[in-house]
Amino acid sequence: MSTLTTPIARHTPSAAIAVKKRPLPLIRHSLSLAKRSLIKTARTPEALIDVTLQPAIFLVIFVYIFGGAVAGDTHTYLQFLLPGILAQTIAQGSISIGVNLNTDMEKGIFDRFKSLPIPRSAPLVGSVVGDVVRYVIVTVSTLLVGYLMGFRIMTNPLSALAGCLLAVLFALCLSWVSVFVGMKVRTSGAVQGIMFLIVLPLSFASNVFVPAATLPSWMQHVVAWNPLTHLVASVRGLFLGTPMGDSVYWTLAWCVGLVAVFMPLAMRAYRKKV
Template sequence: MTTTQAAATAEDGIEEISHDRLLAALSAGAAPKRPGAIANSFTYGWRSLLKIKHVPEQLFDVTAFPILFTLLFTFLFGGALAGSPTEYLQFLLPGILVQTTVFITMYTGLTLATDIDKGMFDRFRSLPIWQPSPLVGAMLGDVVRFALACAMVLIVGVILGFRPPGAVQGVLAGVVLILIFCFAVAWIWILIGLTVRSPNSVMALSMIVLFPLTFASNTFVDPATMPSWLQAFVNINPITYLVSAVRAFCNGEFATYDVTVVLIISVALVAIFGPLSMIRYRRR
């Protein structure tokens, strides 16, 4: 008996439980002072970063997609649409920057659905903490991923010959606007992640929504070449405003109207989907 136990111990690395230590640990379990909303959210943000550290594969989507998109569209359409890939790149890159980052917002819903699936959120929801903090914290981590994706696109772009007149500060301003918009869009995915609950359905839904939304915009071509019904859609598509604003920033201009529209849409998205997500989160 003793021998088999010892063998099992060696095999699975499990140790015996010491009763005295257990009692000491239990009696030392008094609650410290309760932290605030911001501290809770940052702790969850830390968790997202830890997950990047342990599951670096998840960054593959964030890095491979942008590189693939940039290379593919530049060389596929560049010659036909703008005379040369390099010329087209000046027009395309701000749009690709928007498209890849908006695409990645889907992962917010995917991660959430996976967490719920695995029972993480039952633990979180039973804790005496600021209730939205797991959601807000996850998004803080996601903003880091968005920024990383932007960096990838820009690096590839510069290598291929992207030379924006707006220089570093123009591009940075564009990236900040993209991050704000994507932070807001991610709340839609949070609501979807909380509602459908299966990671696969989130993935399927994202394709149906994001492909039309990002392609039916001014990302790739001038909308003036499109049929009028498509133009009508493109002109109300928020992606169009974001791409115009970022393109202007990269050209060293400030498109007041587009930036304002993007900011209003962002605030509206958070104002609508934030509370809806919280109701859904509490009521499950």
């Protein structure tokens, strides 16, 4: 009797599933959902307007209208402004992920994900990973337009690459704020409004457009704690060789803090919603 049941037990469906199960399911399923996000972006290229045309428009407007008044000539202001525009645009680019996730929730797509045998957090992690393409595009488009206007990197290719990677890393970490907002509010329009109220003051109360020393003394204290200030100072230093101080370390600290605070909050809000 035992000789007949032993081979059958070895070929039960549960045993076969256990053999075929791959390690690290969160990473595997997150990458699959990131691929879905990339396919969705490829099919709707108009959704990339904010990361392609917006940096060009900002550079042209601020350099040729305000450059002479702020820096005395447009070339000097372009060298100063481009790292700031890159930081501002890449931060604004993180708004779309919260809008898209909220829209998917409204359409019931996450209800389908809930029925699949995947980790509950995989849809959010996959969306954030897939959004990295947007941040790479905004970095490339900003530098390309800047070079056509006369911007030049004054350090070396490795330092420039480090500045680009730091900006993309910051955007990925900041996107968890947008994901959290997208999970908490009821409409995609509300997500966009709330995130603009967060990102826009960060952009102007910083060293993006003018040196922090030219601002009122009370605002300088706000600017000193602004994460965009540290990101811009880091990118300027890596692109132009200007003094950075400990801005890179502060930027990395902000990245860790944003993920440590808003990723668990976003996951918790997502689990409550689905």
